[in-house]
Amino acid sequence: xxxxxxxxxxxxxxxxxxxxxxxxxxxxxxxxxxxxxxxxxxxxxxxxxxxxxxxxxxxxxxxxxxxxxxxxxxxxxxxxxxxxxxxxxxxxxxxxxxxxxxxxxxxxxxxxxxxxxxxxxxxxxxxxxxxxxxxxxxxxxxxxxxxxxxxxxxxxxxxxxxxxxxxxxxxxxxxxxxxxxxxxxxxxxxxxxxxxxxxxxxxxxxxxxxxxxxxxxxxxx
Ligand SMILES: C[S@@+](CC[C@H](N)C(=O)[O-])C[C@H]1O[C@@H](n2cnc3c(N)ncnc32)[C@H](O)[C@@H]1O
Numbered sequence: 529x530x531x532x533x534x535x536x537x538x539x540x541x542x543x544x545x546x547x548x549x550x551x552x553x554x555x556x557x558x559x560x561x562x563x564x565x566x567x568x569x570x571x572x573x574x575x576x577x578x579x580x581x582x583x584x585x586x587x588x589x590x591x592x593x594x595x596x597x598x599x600x601x602x603x604x605x606x607x608x609x610x611x612x613x614x615x616x617x618x619x620x621x622x623x624x625x626x627x628x629x630x631x632x633x634x635x636x637x638x639x640x641x642x643x644x645x646x647x648x649x650x651x652x653x654x655x656x657x658x659x660x661x662x663x664x665x666x667x668x669x670x671x672x673x674x675x676x677x678x679x680x681x682x683x684x685x686x687x688x689x690x691x692x693x694x695x696x697x698x699x700x701x702x703x704x705x706x707x708x709x710x711x712x713x714x715x716x717x718x719x720x721x722x723x724x725x726x727x728x729x730x731x732x733x734x735x736x737x738x739x740x741x742x743x744x745x746x747x748x749x
Pocket of ligand 1: 538539540541542562563567589590606607609612614
């Protein structure tokens with residue numbers, strides 16, 4: 529991302545990354561698409577408070593049916609969101625449509641890990657994935673590994689596809705951070721609090737054994 533880029537951020541949450549990118553990377557413009565009305569409202573306030581209303585245009589809409597013109601975007605990004613979409617493949621098709629030739633698609637995304645040969649480990653993986661998939665509303669259609677992710681990007685028309693797992697840089701530090709800073713537990717329902725405490729008392733390796741975390745890069749030829 530850099531000066532001159534028109535960026536589309538899909539699933540922008542509260543818009544924090546758009547404020548950071550505008551300040552640090554200075555793209556021409558960031559358009560955001562998010563499906564959750566309450567987040568759209570909050571994110572717009574955050575952007576206005578940051579004095580960046582002219583550079584960041586936050587819209588309500590779906591990444592799977594983008595209200596965006598064909599070939600009008602240089603870079604589509606989706607940070608920790610594409611696993612929610614119904615489906616991720618529909619998002620790939622839409623990203624391809626709105627990108628200009630030479631445009632890039634970059635995602636930070638959550639996938640399952642390859643099944644272990646050890647049956648006990650496989651049960652742990654199944655539990656780990658299903659807890660997260662249930663809590664974060666991940667549709668079954670988005671359950672596949674990196675090779676299928678690559679195939680689906682390729683099928684949508686993307687080239688120069690590069691996907692790497694950064695799970696070791698994500699889950700362990702996250703788990704350590706949450707274990708050290710437990711104040712968030714105070715805001716939870718008592719039952720959810722007990723479950724969260726039990727989870728934090730287990731090792732990161734066991735809690736996240738079913739989850740991969742990837743960075744993907746691809747281009748529209
Ligand atoms: C885990 S949050 C990530 C938010 C932000 N990108 C971040 O990293 O902090 C997932 C976001 O995806 C959004 N989302 C889910 N389905 C969507 C869809 N079909 N189109 C656009 N946004 C969607 C949710 O509203 C939420 O803001």
